Amino acid sequence: MLAVKIDSAALHTQLERLVDAPVSTPPQLAPQLDVTSGAGRSWAELAKIVAADAHNSHALVRHPVVAGRLQEALITGLLLAVDHSYHETLTRPAPPCRPAPVKRAIDAIEAEPAYPFTAAALADVARVSVRRLQQGFQQHVTMSPMSYLRQVRLARVHDELRMADPGCFDHPLGRRRPVVFFRRILAI
Template identity: 40%
Template sequence: MRDAALATTRPLRTPGVIHYGSVGANEACDLLNRFYHPLSLGETPGGDVKIEMEVIQLGPLTIGHLTFAGGVTLIAAAADAYHVTLPVTGRVLARHHGREVTAGPATALTFRPGEPVYLRPEAPSAEIDVRIERWALESELATLLGRPVEGPIDLPAAFNLTGGPAHSWSRLIRLLHEELEHGTSLIFQPQVAEHLRSSVLSGLLLSVPHRYHEELAAPGTAGPPRSIRRVLDAINDEPERPFTVAALAGIARMSVRSLQEGFRRHLGCTPMAYLQRTRLDRAHAALRGADPAAVTVASIANRWGFAHLGRFASAYRARFGVSPSETLRRRA
């Protein structure tokens, strides 16, 4: 199935962007699994399903423009990331905890990690689907607050896009989509892409209600001091590097003891615990997107700085509730 889907790929017009022409239900299901969540795709009886996709991936952020011709239903037992659907034309029916929500261009739909996904776009219709890796959104929130958070974040099932910060956030998403056609766009510059990615994540957190929103929006909310932020940036930029606590203290320009105390006060963990969590999150994302015929758990563990496979597997299961091999097999 994967080969058939890839055969529909048109030549890339821009770096980092993948375009798919009109594909049928089987190919579309494979593509949606590849870029979003493990799901099944149902067809309306008598309908001729055709889907077009245009996708850009900026690290843990995936933005895709999907066009549907023919009735289709998208179902996932559980989302494995934060997901936001912004209808562009037509309407989309979603189900949340037994309640049906119908959204048009004025309303966005959200799903949290662990929640079942049910989407039924009417045909013809188009939508922008945003996937944010769980670790990325929760790390962004923790950095903004200057302390650890307990996820998943309780984003609302739907939110209005017609005014306020949410309207501004939706314009940012649409801007990123519109820039895909321009190969010389600044969004393909790594430094700019990094700022845009952070803007999308922090913008969503500031635009919708959740249990941390009041604290986040309060005047004078202080994040970690600059010295701690330097260490966070170093870890998030290159978590695979063989950092030691002494090396991280050097980056912070403080003593090891002061660094340890600073992390406990502002992040609620030690620097090395934060490093391991970041590595586990990156390994999880890599396993989820990998082809099990082409890579192994060991190669991904090694890629993200884990030298001992057994300890990696134990820590991975403790964080995600499944083994690394189970995550990799879901791609088969």
């Protein structure tokens, strides 16, 4: 029989890293893990190797660099092998990672959509040429940076209008963000 004790904070932290999102409730792990086949067996074999070497004071599993990676591997393996409340999220394919320049431009747009960005200003934020930023957006976002900016602006205005008092005809939004085509906004 093999018994493994895992710190709940370490499990929580590793789960957040794997799903790339905050985890508000601790995962409810299934009470049993089949260690006779599949991922459960692989995880149990890894745990046995670590446990067998843990009593040797000169073993690599005791070296801080190796120990940290083995701990991470054991926790990740357990999260992949056992059924729990986040298992489906964890095993779903992750969305593709956007390149850093595209991410920097998107972060700037999301943080300040009202800022009068130009393609050149966004390229400066992204630390690439305008052409390279446009190619990156086309490849990873399937639109130009300026189209993305317009989409974010329209979505924000639409959200504000939806939350406004329906009887209010003199909304501060009209003074803050003069928009000519209200039908276009409301059609979103």
